[in-house]
Amino acid sequence: MKKLVKTLIYSLAVFIGIFGMGQLNVLADDSDQNSTGTTTGEQSESLNVDEQKWGDNASWSIKDDVLYLNGTEISDNEKGDLTVPWSQYYEQIKKVVINSDNNSKLLLPSNSSYLFANMTNVTEIGGLNKLDVSKVDSFEGMFAEDNFLLNIDLSSFEPNQEKELNLSKMFNDDFRLHEVDISKFTNSNDNIKNIFYKTNRLYQIKISGLDFSKDSGLDVDSWINPNDEKENQAEYPQGGTDVSTWNLKVSEKNMSETFFTFGLYSNKSVTLNSDDLEDSEPSGDYSSMLASDFSGEKLFMGALTIKKSVFSYVGQTITIQAPSISGYTANPNTVKIKLKTFNGDPNKIGAYVLDVSKSEKSFAVIQNGNRMENNYTIYYTKNPSAPTVTSKFTHKLQTLTTYPDQDSADIYDEDGNLSKTVALSPNSNWQTDEYMTIKGEKYYRVATNEFVKASDIYLYKDKDSVVRTHDGADYISLDNSHGDTVTNRALAVKTDWKIDKVIKINNEDYYRVATNEFVKADNVDVIR
Structure with a gap:
């Protein structure tokens, strides 16, 4: 372990890149930082479109790459085919916000197919709880090809499950999608053909009632319900009267390709102790690398390796207590390590990654003329x-x-x-x-x-x-x-x-x- 730390920890850029400590912002030098901590320089011009009417009771606009959809109803006459009025801006929209100025519900038409689809750079859809889907018969492709969506929570939906609904291709080709909650769809006769086709990174589904033994696009024998103690579970995510959470089983091939060593950053010299970890060494003092605006702070870095055997499914989280130091409070007081699928080439399965929790306190170092920013894993504050x-x-x-x-x-x-x-x-x-x-x-x-x-x-x-x-x-x-x-x-x-x-x-x-x-x-x- 000492050799690993001495070899890799010397370069913070390499250290962070290998040990998967999340978003790393790199600036040209110590003086070029701005308020958001991103690279300075020219920014591409944001997209803005003035408010446009969509029928009698709805409107849409775009401000700074955000699509705003407002109103009380989109009628069947307005949404009669697969197109939406903002289709020419698909690639430029980064976020969707529904009824941002009020708390009223927006009633969707019976054919809501592909309503939020094809926005290949959208990362978030806010206000899904403000959608009234009681009239919707077809959800086909509603979020299809939204390539940068990571999580979709539809637990606020209240669909009409007295009839069979079309959910086919609903998340088709959302290849970065990690977690989905579709627990409000309870009719086992709903059409779910290819609902998860080409969702290579999906690792958690919350369901209730849907039958995934059909052609859903899932690799059906690769899922497990971690909360079900039965030894012989169904070979596919199986809904019932209650909501159940299903996670992707770990793949031996992907586990063998995953780097299970991660970085520990703190302002105190500490070592995590847990039966889930391999032997670890105390962290080293790298305070001399801190940028000038962090003078007076301390930076200790260490490398820890988690045992592969502790993970049985993707999305599993291991919690390790932060070491206590007399007279100080740890933020956070636990370190959470989650096994996730990575975001990348949709055609490759690839290794898993470790998502390690952080404190709110950030630091920056200067290495080879570059400013590199990150957050402490644990930050100790004097009581x-x-x-x-x-x-x-x-x-x-x-x-x-x-x-x-x-x-x-x-x-x-x-x-x-x-x-x-x-x-x-x-x-x-x-x-x-x-x-x-x-x-x-x-x-x-x-x-x-x-x-x-x-x-x-x-x-x-x-x-x-x-x-x-x-x-x-x-x-x-x-x-x-x-x-x-x-x-x-x-x-x-x-x-x-x-x-x-x-x-x-x-x-x-x-x-x-x-x-x-x-x-x-x-x-x-x-x-x-």
């Missing part, structure tokens, strides 16, 4: 020290903001006397180093002998990140800084938002997305 009390004052460094919807916040001296000359303007940020309590009311110091009431401010921590709202609801609600629900605004599901602060409301984390609007941390994922 805050307990506040110290001196006389009636408690010393603690914090940051606060005056409420934006109130008048100026009054200032008081250390005896609680109101100042007649000084006040804090609304929505202003201040540092405080101590607080006191007078007659049961807390005050925070913002200057020498100048205190503001806790009831006139809220405490926050800086957090400059981007979050993505969860799916599964019509919208994501917002609260103001007092913890009251915002009634005239909400966030659309599966949309991205910049945040700059995190605060506590009822002892739960909330992220600020606007001046006085906060989204609950449990309702979003931090994506960068």
Whole structure:
């Protein structure tokens, strides 16, 4: 293991490339980084198409390569054949968003075949939960040849299963597709011919009722239900009255071609310990390679190898506890290693890859004039020290903001006397180093002998990140800084938002997305 680390870890580019640590952004040098962390230089011009009517009750438009489909109904008269009005822009569309400005349902026509098909560069279809498919008879090829879709969740669909539906070629030639949920299609007589034809990378299907012994395009004897304890399972994904999840069995050939060593990046010298791992060595210190804007940080890198024998199916995840360090908190506190199919040549089966979880904390190194960015696998944060009390004052460094919807916040001296000359303007940020309590009311110091009431401010921590709202609801609600629900605004599901602060409301984390609007941390994922 020592020889492996010394040989491969020297070049971070080689190390990351071989050990499968996800997206690696490479910049020309230390000074050319931009806010998104991608290569600087000229960008291709985005596609924009003004709003176009599609019948009486629907419209579509394209902004910055995103197709927006809005309305309440697409009639059978409008969608009568295999074409859609945006067909000339198939290759330029990168994302689809349905009813982005409201929570109403868009009723699809009985013939919805190839409705979202042939968009060869689309990576995401947002708002599938806003589609009403109760009239649809034909889903034929609905998502066919969407070559960059990785996951499709149709669990929000409510199809009419009193009749036999046409699901043929529904995901035909989606060769990068990994996971699909079609559990709401429950009629075993539905036509599923070639529903998964040429989906070489598919490794997980959620089903209920469909009969995959028919010509579905799947390699039917290569699937297993990990939650079914029966020794002799069906030779094909078999639906029933309940939802079941089926995963691709591991292939001995692909396992033999898979590189099961992965990189461990941390700001502390740690070693993972697990029965699922081969013997490993402590990580080495490569802090000298860090870019100048990460000076003061530490970077330790190590190579770990997971045992092939722990995986029985693709999509299986192994969880390893992060080592504990006294006085520090690990983020995340577990490392998750998932066996996945890779994205690549649709005509090759190829090896599997390891998808290793990461922390939110990033780092960058400079190697041979190139700047390379990635995220720590585990990042350790020093626990805050307990506040110290001196006389009636408690010393603690914090940051606060005056409420934006109130008048100026009054200032008081250390005896609680109101100042007649000084006040804090609304929505202003201040540092405080101590607080006191007078007659049961807390005050925070913002200057020498100048205190503001806790009831006139809220405490926050800086957090400059981007979050993505969860799916599964019509919208994501917002609260103001007092913890009251915002009634005239909400966030659309599966949309991205910049945040700059995190605060506590009822002892739960909330992220600020606007001046006085906060989204609950449990309702979003931090994506960068």
